[in-house]
Amino acid sequence: MTGLEQLAVLGAGFGAGVLSSTVGVASLLSFPVLVALGLPPVVANASNTVGLIPAGLSGSFGYRAELREHPRVTRVVLTCCALGAVVGAVLLLALPAAAFEAAVPWLILLACALVGAQPWLARRLARYRDAEAGPRHHLSPLTTFFAGLTGIYGGYFGVGAGVMMVAVLGLGTDVELRVVNALKTLSLLAGNVVAGLIFVVVADLDWAVVGLLAAGSVGGGYLGARIGRRLPAGVFRGAVVLAGVVVAFVML
Template identity: 50%
Template structure:
């Protein structure tokens, strides 16, 4: 590996880490770079999963204040997406490449639409609950939301492009919690999915450790820096960034 290639991988990790904490489309930056460097797609996917684990650690540390506000919610999402990530990693090692990639851009575009419409949808749902005599704020996931959370975790462990956008869309429609707190929960859940998937890849599959290490170094710093930026963004700006990032990711997949 040349010095220029090494610097490119570190820079890629830095950018991907920043996106982990803000718009949730990190893999759409790092995965294509690894493939462009000559890695086979499956090896690139596994190496990418391992290399981006520190981005979740960095963003989790940067958003620790928001994470502490909803410990039970975070425990559930961690457990479900962690289990899903392990299942997704098993699918990656068993299924032909490209099973999820074909539908990924349409899923991302759909969830971007949900994020954009979330304020109106949430207001409509809140009005319906009030008309039906249901009071109180929704602070925990329903059984159906738990199943979708598990499915997003599976997708995150298998491929993961736009999984953060999908997770945020689910959270904002399922819960009456501030967007900043939900963004922190989303970052934490994606960490769990990548962590369990990476653990399986490290144990039973092949990983390019040189590339993974450089990617990890950049993503750790980028994740923390991105968390600090995300914390300061108004809800409308953060929502707009998620929509823009998710749309760009979907278009990138469709054109690739």
């Protein structure tokens, strides 16, 4: 790579790190840059996944205060996504990706609709809940199930998994959106770590690209967490919906 190409990968890693800790669509920026620089798509995808693991680590560290607010929820989400990602990775090795690709954009658009409609849906659902039960600062069995499915999806395909996790936690709990954002970042980290370990063993990686992405994404992930924890709920929700719609239409 030339010096300019190295700077481009480093910048893409930084920008992807910011996106990972805010709206959760890091690969929307970094993957096209790698392909544009001439990497084969499979090598670009694997290198991108491994290179962005530091973004999840620094982003989760940046959200450490939010992740400590509801430790039980944090543990459940981390467990669901880590185990789900293992199942998803096994499915990825056993099934052709094309079997699922056609449905992915529509799943992402559905998640966007749920995120956008979350305040209205929450008010409607509150009418049917026991008023004495108090805020839902835990994951119900149904919410845990959908969190696990999102983890499986993250390990199998991954694109838009952050948007889906925001939809699941936004509807299934009453925790603040800044905490949901932190949990989303942690869930993406779990999926990337599992997929990254598999790619290190079975996939071709461009280690120069991995190193540059990692170097850029560390700072980007932490900065994104600093931004994400200060975003007003409405702005965050709108940004997630916009990012998800862009991803879905790019895939379509």
